[in-house]
Amino acid sequence: MKGYIFQRVVYMVITLLLIASATFFLMKIMPGTPLSNAEKLSAEQEAIILEKYGLNDPVPVQYIKYMGNILTGDLGNSFQFDGREVTTLILDRIGPSAQLGIQAIIFGSVLGILLGIVSAIRYNTIWDYGATLIAVIGKSIPSFVFAALLQYYVGVKLQWFPVAFWEGWEYSVLPTIALAVFVIAISARFTRTEMLEVMNQDFITTARAKGVSGFAVVFKHGIRNALIPLITIMGPLAVGLMTGTLVIEKIFAVPGLGEQFVRSITTNDYPVIMGTTLFFSFFLILIILIVDILYGVIDPRIRLAGGKE
Amino acid sequence: MEKILEVKNLHVSFDTFAGEVQAVRGVDIDLTKGETLAIVGESGSGKSVTSKSIMRLIPNPPGRIKEGEILFEGKDLAKYSERQMQKVRGSEISMIFQDPMTSLNPTMTIGNQIMEGLRIHQKMSKSQATARAIELLKLVGIPNAESRLKQYPHQFSGGMRQRVVIAIALACNPKILIADEPTTALDVTIQAQILDLMRDLQDKTGTAIILITHDLGVVANAAQRVAVMYGGQIVETGTVDEIFYKPKHPYTWGLLASMPKVGDSGSELIAIPGSPPDLSDPPKGCPFAARCPHAMQVCVDHMPEATEVSGTHQAACWLLDERAPKVEKPAEATVGGAR
Numbered sequence: 001m002k003g004y005i006f007q008r009v010v011y012m013v014i015t016l017l018l019i020a021s022a023t024f025f026l027m028k029i030m031p032g033t034p035l036s037n038a039e040k041l042s043a044e045q046e047a048i049i050l051e052k053y054g055l056n057d058p059v060p061v062q063y064i065k066y067m068g069n070i071l072t073g074d075l076g077n078s079f080q081f082d083g084r085e086v087t088t089l090i091l092d093r094i095g096p097s098a099q100l101g102i103q104a105i106i107f108g109s110v111l112g113i114l115l116g117i118v119s120a121i122r123y124n125t126i127w128d129y130g131a132t133l134i135a136v137i138g139k140s141i142p143s144f145v146f147a148a149l150l151q152y153y154v155g156v157k158l159q160w161f162p163v164a165f166w167e168g169w170e171y172s173v174l175p176t177i178a179l180a181v182f183v184i185a186i187s188a189r190f191t192r193t194e195m196l197e198v199m200n201q202d203f204i205t206t207a208r209a210k211g212v213s214g215f216a217v218v219f220k221h222g223i224r225n226a227l228i229p230l231i232t233i234m235g236p237l238a239v240g241l242m243t244g245t246l247v248i249e250k251i252f253a254v255p256g257l258g259e260q261f262v263r264s265i266t267t268n269d270y271p272v273i274m275g276t277t278l279f280f281s282f283f284l285i286l287i288i289l290i291v292d293i294l295y296g297v298i299d300p301r302i303r304l305a306g307g308k309e
Numbered sequence: 310m311e312k313i314l315e316v317k318n319l320h321v322s323f324d325t326f327a328g329e330v331q332a333v334r335g336v337d338i339d340l341t342k343g344e345t346l347a348i349v350g351e352s353g354s355g356k357s358v359t360s361k362s363i364m365r366l367i368p369n370p371p372g373r374i375k376e377g378e379i380l381f382e383g384k385d386l387a388k389y390s391e392r393q394m395q396k397v398r399g400s401e402i403s404m405i406f407q408d409p410m411t412s413l414n415p416t417m418t419i420g421n422q423i424m425e426g427l428r429i430h431q432k433m434s435k436s437q438a439t440a441r442a443i444e445l446l447k448l449v450g451i452p453n454a455e456s457r458l459k460q461y462p463h464q465f466s467g468g469m470r471q472r473v474v475i476a477i478a479l480a481c482n483p484k485i486l487i488a489d490e491p492t493t494a495l496d497v498t499i500q501a502q503i504l505d506l507m508r509d510l511q512d513k514t515g516t517a518i519i520l521i522t523h524d525l526g527v528v529a530n531a532a533q534r535v536a537v538m539y540g541g542q543i544v545e546t547g548t549v550d551e552i553f554y555k556p557k558h559p560y561t562w563g564l565l566a567s568m569p570k571v572g573d574s575g576s577e578l579i580a581i582p583g584s585p586p587d588l589s590d591p592p593k594g595c596p597f598a599a600r601c602p603h604a605m606q607v608c609v610d611h612m613p614e615a616t617e618v619s620g621t622h623q624a625a626c627w628l629l630d631e632r633a634p635k636v637e638k639p640a641e642a643t644v645g646g647a648r
Contacts, residue, residue, distance in 0.1 A: 031502040090592055209364055209406075210426040210477065211399035214391070224416045300461040 008292075012285045016213075019281045020070060020274065021063070027273055028059050034079040034268040053079070070278070072109025076271035080264070086275035090257065094279075096166055097249070097256035101242030103176040109234060115184065116191025120199060121218060128254065131188060138185025147178040147251045164253040175252040179241055181276045187230060193228035201225070227298050235291035313484055313517050314340040315365070319377035319387075321355075321362050330589045332358040333376075334541040338519075340485065345511065345518040347528040347549075349564065350538035352626035353585050356521045359538070360487045363519075364404055365394045380589035381485075400430035403478035407490040413462040419446075419473050420458030426480045445476040448513075449506060468499035475506065482514060489521045503529050525568050529553065534621070537561050540586045540596025543615075547622035556638060557616075560597045564639035574598045579641055595627070603628060607621060 035046055035057070050056050054065060069076060075086035087177035112135075154174060155163035161173045198204065199222055207221045207236075244258025257276065264272035296303040318511050321333035333355040340346050348356045361367050362378055365386060379386040386397065396406075406412040414422060423445055424438035433441065439458070446454035449472040460471055471491065478486055488507065508531060511518055520532055528549065530537055534554040537560065538546040545558040556562055563581040570576075583600035586592050592599065596604035598608040609625050616629040 029414040158574060202408060203404055205366060205476070206404075206406060206412045206477070207414065207425075208366060209396045209398055211397070211429055213395055221414050221417070225414070299561040301415055301463045 005289075008289050012282075012289065014288030015285055016278060016281055017067070020067065020278055023274060023277045024063055024066060025059070028062075030268065032268050032271060063126060066274070070106075070274075073277070075275040078264075078269055078272050080267050080269045081274070086271045089260070089272060090275055090279050093244070093255060093257040093260050096172075096254050097244035097258060098242045100172055100175050100179060100237065100248070100254065100256065101240075101244075103172060104179035104183055104241050105234070105238045107176060108180035109187045109230075111180070112184040113230070115188040117195055117218060117223070119188070119192045120195030121214075128192075131192070135185045135188040135192075138181045139189070141181075143178050143182055143245075144247045144251055146181050147175070147248055147289045150174045150178055151251070164251075166252075166254050171252075171254075175248050175254055178248055178252075179245060182235065183234075183241070186233065186291075190233060191226060192229050194229055195222055197227060198222050198225045224298060228295060231291055231294055231298070235287045236284065239280070239287045243280050243283055311342050311380060312339050313342050314338070314519075315378070315380040316359070316363065317378045317380065319359065319362060319379065320342065320375040321358050321367060321372060323372045324373050325589070328589050331591055332372075332588055333362065334588075334591060336538075336541075336543055338536060338543070340517050340519060342484075342517055343410075343511070343515045344534065345508075345532045347520045347522060347532035348537045348538055349522055349525060349528055349535060351523055351585060353588075354538040355539045355541040357489055358494065359392055360404070360489050360519060360521050363485075363487060364398055365389065365391075366398075366404070380610050393478055396430070399426040399483070400477075400481040401483055402485045403481075403483040403489050404487040404489065405471070405474045405478045407492040409467055409474050410494065412474055413470055414460055418459055418461055419465070423473070423480055425459075426477065430481045441480070442476075445480055446473075448479075448510065449473070449476045451476075453589060467495055468502060471495060471499075471503050472506065475503075475510070477512060479514065479516070483516060486511075486516045486517065487519045487521070491520070492524070493522070493524070500527070501530075505586060525553075525564060537564065538587075540564040540591065541588055542596060542598065542625070544613075544626070545622075545624040547618070547624075551619065555622070556642060557618055557622070557629060558597075558626045559601045559603055559628070559636075561624075562638055562642035563600075565643060566639065596626070605633070 033050070034053075035041060035049060040048070047056075050127065054062060057065070066076070073087075075090075077083045077085055078089055081089055115131045115134065119128040122128050151163045154160050162171050163174070165171055195218075199218070204217060204221055208218050212220070244256040244261065245256040246262050248254070249256040249259045257279075260272070261276045263269075264276065316336060316338040319333055319336045319338075320331065323330045323332055336355070336359050337347075338346070338359070348359065350356045358367065358372075362374055363381075363386070365374075367374070374387050377387060381397070386394065389397070397484050397485065413419070418486075420439065420442050423442040424433075424435075427433045427438040427441055428435075442458055446457060451457055451469060451472055457465075462473070465473060475491075486507075491507070492503050495503060502534070504527060507518065508518070517565065518531075522528060532549055534548055535546065536543045537552065537558065545556065545557075545561050552561060553565070556565060560581075562621045566579045567581060569578055581600055586596045586599065592609070594607075594609045594611050595601070595613055598604040601608065605627060611627075613625045613627045613630070615623045615625045617623055618629070628635055
């Protein structure tokens with residue numbers, strides 16, 4: 001197991017270096033310079049600034065410098081945000097995004113899995129149709145529509161939760177729900193499909209033939225065998241949500257990472273683009289590793305080589 | 310002889326989009342303490358549905374027991390609630406299934422799967438249940454029981470898994486064990502081992518066994534009595550000797566004739582021509598009439614009553630009527646080779 005994780009970590013580092021290189025060159029192909037949106041500068045001033053930031057060097061030289069820096073953990077300074085360090089920028093912004101993401105994933109998947117189970121064991125009844133309807137609505141209506149509806153009805157009309165901004169836990173409730181709708185829909189659909197399949201398997205009949213109650217059959221024998229595909233999709237989904245979602249952050253005025261990432265792209269803020277991309281990638285690869293380890297925890301057949309046999 | 314199970318006039322139907330499929334149409338079975346009854350028949354004859362109905366494991370919907378009684382020690386299981394049935398399943402009546410590769414939960418240790426029933430029915434503590442599970446694994450012939458207990462099904466071979474399935478079924482000393490094609494998915498050497506094991510365990514525990522199979526070889530080895538099913542009905546019942554040596558029903562003749570014979574490697578296998586009746590629109594007469602070489606008009610029009618051949622032997626066939634022409638069992642319908 002330790003050997004396996006070590007091996008995976010080595011691959012992670014290689015993957016990250018490849019992503020960094022690819023992003024670097026792609027970014028250089030993008031039109032414009034970091035200065036194109038700035039106040040009018042004379043050609044001379046521009047030249048000085050470009051020189052100062054090393055942007056006049058040939059691209060391969062810039063590349064080698066940059067890669068050298070990230071290997072020492074230095075992601076550089078932002079061009080736009082008062083020259084602050086990219087690392088601090090990300091760390092400042094990740095908090096709200098991650099909190100929203102984690103809350104949405106937990107709330108969404110618990111509710112979604114329950115909904116999926118209900119529709120699987122009450123297959124082709126009004127319960128099933130109801131749950132499927134919720135899932136279809138959740139999946140087909142975009143989250144910003146829900147966000148707006150929540151803001152208007154729950155925030156403005158009922159005044160249960162604040163409409164926007166980020167000043168305490170209650171401010172996270174509406175954006176969490178808006179994000180969770182999609183998670184509910186996806187996990188309900190997957191759980192339903194998987195549970196329907198699992199509940200028709202022979203070992204479920206064996207369990208029932210042992211005299212196990214219907215509830216225990218579902219929760220002890222069913223769910224665990226239905227979880228694998230669910231975890232496969234939930235991992236990357238979790239990364240997407242935790243690293244910030246532009247639309248929801250914008251609507252609820254949450255100072256998160258997603259909003260900032262988009263701004264850095266439109267302003268050619270190279271170090272921030274690179275830093276955030278690397279951060280996203282790192283997170284995604286990490287989650288994939290965790291998901292792979294979870295597979296083994298859930299299903300002993302996938303338990304990794306080197307474990308105790 | 311004390312009857313432990315009496316199934317009377319059992320009708321089981323499945324409601325499908327194409328209409329009602331009458332999978333079991335008036336089956337009578339009785340089972341005496343400690344005996345082995347084999348139910349034989351081809352795929353779709355209703356043997357599995359009958360056995361699952363006894364356990365009330367037919368998924369409802371679409372399946373339902375339309376009519377009939379399932380008397381277990383005099384109590385009608387057909388009228389039991391799901392909760393009452395849960396107390397019977399696994400403790401009074403157990404079941405083992407065809408495919409040991411799929412009938413064990415892949416994410417649960419063997420030990421936990423054996424102990425589950427013990428903890429539910431006998432309210433055993435964890436350590437008591439562990440001790441009993443080890444004892445059971447030894448009983449079904451699995452070496453290193455203590456360490457095997459912590460393993461998962463994928464670490465067992467097919468034959469070993471079937472032993473585990475048997476251990477699970479026998480955990481609470483059930484009075485009836487229903488074995489639904491327990492050896493079909495195993496290779497031949499393992500089949501013999503599993504059948505020996507079942508017979509051995511029956512001697513030790515006195516459990517009555519209902520053995521569902523389509524393999525007459527298995528029947529000869531393991532059962533005392535046989536019920537031949539066709540088209541959702543039992544067409545002939547009798548002792549193993551009666552069915553093998555003095556069969557009366559043309560379908561049983563066909564079954565026996567289609568068995569490969571030892572030392573007869575040159576000849577072709579004999580098949581019964583035609584296919585089983587469509588049970589969503591069952592024939593009003595004998596279900597076998599369409600394939601029967603001796604069918605008469607009456608066979609198509611009226612279902613024959615079960616006729617007593619001897620005290621233990623019954624067959625439902627118009628040929629046994631005194632007005633019917635005399636038809637002798639064809640020469641191929643014999644038990645092949647050494648028995």
